[in-house]
Amino acid sequence: MFTAMEVLPNLFGGGGGDSISNILSILFYVVFIVFLFYGQRIQMYVMIREVEGSLHKLRYIKEEGRKITIETIKEIGKPQTDPSDRVDRYLEYFTIAPQSMDPAGIVYKLDHILDMRDTRLKDEVKIMAPASDEVQINNLENTLEAAMALNFIYKVVRHYYIQGKKTLSLYVIMQLQMILPLVMKEAEAYASALKAFADGQPIGDGAGPLVAAKLMHGYETRKVPKDCVVATVPIEGRTAFIIKAEGPGGNVGKPGDAVKAVIDENKGKISSVIMIDAGLKLEGETVGEVAEGIGAAIGGPGVDQFKIEEAVVKYQIPLNAVIVKEDIGDAVSPMRKEIADSADKVIERMKNVILERTKEGDKIIIVGVGNTIGIGQ
Amino acid sequence: MSDNSSSATTKISTYLMMIVLIVLALSIVALMLSVNAFIAGNEMVAGYLLVIGFIAMGLSVYVMLQSRRRASSMKIEAPKVMTTIECKKCNFKSVREFQRGDFVFKDLDPCQKCNDKMIITAIYKEVKEKEKTYGV
Numbered sequence A: 001m002f003t004a005m006e007v008l009p010n011l012f013g014g015g016g017g018d019s020i021s022n023i024l025s026i027l028f029y030v031v032f033i034v035f036l037f038y039g040q041r042i043q044m045y046v047m048i049r050e051v052e053g054s055l056h057k058l059r060y061i062k063e064e065g066r067k068i069t070i071e072t073i074k075e076i077g078k079p080q081t082d083p084s085d086r087v088d089r090y091l092e093y094f095t096i097a098p099q100s101m102d103p104a105g106i107v108y109k110l111d112h113i114l115d116m117r118d119t120r121l122k123d124e125v126k127i128m129a130p131a132s133d134e135v136q137i138n139n140l141e142n143t144l145e146a147a148m149a150l151n152f153i154y155k156v157v158r159h160y161y162i163q164g165k166k167t168l169s170l171y172v173i174m175q176l177q178m179i180l181p182l183v184m185k186e187a188e189a190y191a192s193a194l195k196a197f198a199d200g201q202p203i204g205d206g207a208g209p210l211v212a213a214k215l216m217h218g219y220e221t222r223k224v225p226k227d228c229v230v231a232t233v234p235i236e237g238r239t240a241f242i243i244k245a246e247g248p249g250g251n252v253g254k255p256g257d258a259v260k261a262v263i264d265e266n267k268g269k270i271s272s273v274i275m276i277d278a279g280l281k282l283e284g285e286t287v288g289e290v291a292e293g294i295g296a297a298i299g300g301p302g303v304d305q306f307k308i309e310e311a312v313v314k315y316q317i318p319l320n321a322v323i324v325k326e327d328i329g330d331a332v333s334p335m336r337k338e339i340a341d342s343a344d345k346v347i348e349r350m351k352n353v354i355l356e357r358t359k360e361g362d363k364i365i366i367v368g369v370g371n372t373i374g375i376g377q
Numbered sequence B: 001m002s003d004n005s006s007s008a009t010t011k012i013s014t015y016l017m018m019i020v021l022i023v024l025a026l027s028i029v030a031l032m033l034s035v036n037a038f039i040a041g042n043e044m045v046a047g048y049l050l051v052i053g054f055i056a057m058g059l060s061v062y063v064m065l066q067s068r069r070r071a072s073s074m075k076i077e078a079p080k081v082m083t084t085i086e087c088k089k090c091n092f093k094s095v096r097e098f099q100r101g102d103f104v105f106k107d108l109d110p111c112q113k114c115n116d117k118m119i120i121t122a123i124y125k126e127v128k129e130k131e132k133t134y135g136v
Helices: A002-011 A015-077 A084-091 A106-128 A134-167 A170-199 A204-216 A255-265 A303-315 A328-332 A337-357 B002-010 B014-039 B043-072
Strands: A221-224 A228-235 A238-245 A272-280 A290-294 A319-326 A363-368 B081-087 B093-097 B107-110 B117-125
Touching: A015 A084, A015 A134, A015 A170, A084 A106, A084 A134, A106 A134, A106 A303, A134 A170, A170 A328, A204 A228, A204 A238, A204 A272, A204 A319, A204 A328, A204 A337, A204 A363, A221 A255, A228 A255, A238 A255, A255 A303, A255 A363, A272 A303, A272 A328, A272 A337, A290 A337, A303 A319, A319 A337, A337 B117, B014 B043
Parallel strands: A238 A363, A272 A319, A272 A363
Antiparallel strands: A221 A228, A228 A238, A290 A319, B081 B093, B081 B117, B107 B117
């Protein structure tokens, strides 16, 4: 520092440069002292500015989401009155998770609460968009849920931003600033999802239902609880019960109940359950890569995973999984070509599993897990 | 509500604008001093002031442009989604832009070639940019 202060002014030479070198020397001293005492505060202000920029962007995304949602409701649902107030109320809805001090039976309590939430939200959509059919109601519900997620993200970030500013705590701001890139990525993914839901386009999460739809297309389907369909399809000399959520509306169904129902119908005589789902990829992995494993490939709050595991354990049925790798952004935005193309690779891989793990004449269950928006059967 | 937010997001903050304007003013002063020094015959000082002036001016203009670009990049871009339509009988295939109401396995109008029914076999978005591998 001192060397720089001595050298830099001298660069200007003597004579006419003296006043400038004095100014520069003073400037260097001032900068040094300011950074010595206020370095951390300056660093904090820089971080606050960064968070502020992201917060502006989040607010923009949230408002755009709200606007798209209202426009879609007006276009599809043909409401008599302006749905803006109702949409604003919907965006503030919350769900209280069941008490977990005594965890016994919590899964069914959570299941009940999720069912109530779903029914309540669907009823709200029906009031907001009276002219829409069942498929459109599902799509609008998904659109509103994406807008709700954006609203929530914005509010949480704003909360920590204001708290950090109020307390001038470097650590509150630093934590927020550190996770911001991931938060922004998620928010952008939801913004993309919102448009896909509004238009009824298949999303990356629909990889499982797409495979199931390809397998069951042309075969008779019947409804199974809840919001799922099943088709009996012969594959490699085996009888496969293909299960997926009922499309093409935005719907994930309750595969847990569906798998349990099919297993019970067959009195547990099932040789294997194969689950196909979209799986989160790690950075560096390719989108649409297919991987195979063991266990219940299903996300969400865990209720369906619990039910499937319970059903297969009861009858000691092997549980296999095939996943299509993608990141969170791909999962909720319109389906990428790589993911759509991977459906055939999944079918090939699944046939290998069937040939290696089951015998001819066996009964198997294949479940396409995920949101079936834009995918029929 | 929406209008307020979009104006808030597109404007450059006054704090940043103030700093940029101060740096811009200082750069102009440095350039003027450089001219004075050159007239006074001190070419070395003039040269240094000229360099400092141009660098400061360049930086302030760059920051201003960056802020404007950041403000304009705040858009939700709708990706182009394509629908593939196929005839299962004659394998005739066509790709068109997605239309609301399309879904995979939806029955469409009869095939232009064989008059059999056509169905939507895929709906996807094309992602142009390749993912960076970061050399690993």
